Amino acid sequence: MTNTTATTIEIPGYRAGTWTIDPAHSEVGFSIRHIMISKVKGKFERFDATFVTAENPLDSSVTASAEVASITTNEPNRDAHLRTGDFFDAETHPTIDFVSTGVRVEAGDFKVDGNLTIRGITNRVTFDFDFGGFGGDPYGNYKGGATAKTVINREDFGLTYNAALETGGVLLGEQVTITLELQASLQQ
Numbered sequence: 398m399t400n401t402t403a404t405t406i407e408i409p410g411y412r413a414g415t416w417t418i419d420p421a422h423s424e425v426g427f428s429i430r431h432i433m434i435s436k437v438k439g440k441f442e443r444f445d446a447t448f449v450t451a452e453n454p455l456d457s458s459v460t461a462s463a464e465v466a467s468i469t470t471n472e473p474n475r476d477a478h479l480r481t482g483d484f485f486d487a488e489t490h491p492t493i494d495f496v497s498t499g500v501r502v503e504a505g506d507f508k509v510d511g512n513l514t515i516r517g518i519t520n521r522v523t524f525d526f527d528f529g530g531f532g533g534d535p536y537g538n539y540k541g542g543a544t545a546k547t548v549i550n551r552e553d554f555g556l557t558y559n560a561a562l563e564t565g566g567v568l569l570g571e572q573v574t575i576t577l578e579l580q581a582s583l584q585q
Contacts, residue, residue: 408528410531413451413452415450416581417447418461419540419581420443420444422580423444423446423579425444426439426440426577427576428573429573437475439470440468440469441464442468443466443467444461444462444464444467445462446461446581447461448541448581455501456500457497459496459509460494462493466487485515489516489517495512495513495522496511497511500526506525506527508526509523509524510523511524513549515555515556518553518554520549524546524575525546526543526545530542539582539583545577546574547575548575
């Protein structure tokens, strides 16, 4: 990004078009405080996203979805519990969805605003969006990379399950950090 005061922002290598996520080189991850002393990380193994980049990057959009049943925290019993009605209720709400509502620059950083739907509850969120760059791969594809990050309160999405600890405090924190490592291919 070289010019944030003009109507159109310049990003080296940027191209307008429709991009699809490359799941082999992307990750939809999260972390949450556990028993008040550490963080547990997890990810969704099946997800999809489409980015439509406009001539002016601020007119771009994204739609994305993650399959709840594909959640993994490397602990099968916990993963099974996360799929139940105590948490994500994967049978009733099989996906987590995001639809952008706008792109902006704030203090020189890109922000992607949008609606995040978890368990059928939709709330506005803002992802901090950091372009990693653009370039060709060995197979003739033009790729873009980025990292996007936001923090949500899980209880705002109906994820209220918790348990009191004998030592004080609770099993799970309210704040969940969502981190997306993204690589997408420009469609020809």
